[in-house]
Amino acid sequence: MSNTVVVEHERQRFVWDGTRWYNELDYCVPRRSLILILEKLISPSARREMAVAAHSDFLSARGVPQSTAGKPKKSSHRVAKCPNCGRKFGDAIEMECAACHWIICVCGACGCG
Secondary structure (H helix, E strand, C coil): CCCCEEEEECCEEEEECCCCEEECCCCCCCCHHHHHHHHHHCCHHHHHHHHHHHHHHHHHHCCCCCCCEECCCCCCCCEEECCCCCCEEECCCCEEECCCCCEECCCCCCCCC
């Protein structure tokens, strides 16, 4: 599974390489407001793949045993803020960590570690 996602916005191509966003033309990191727009343009399946891959990296970097990820089991809508990067997100398309049951952010963070 590839961690790389390419998104086009306003005639520019932006790449998510599994750890950060950058402009394909000049390799500059886009501003935070543009990153939020780019993340909304990613398909739900690609977003899930990104989150699962980043979550695996997040857990291994902290020495936490790997867990599986799946759709949230709780039926209530949750709006949360990532403890690692500060992104605000709901559980509409996000994944949940099987170990701690927190929503997994695109950066890979959850409640483990």
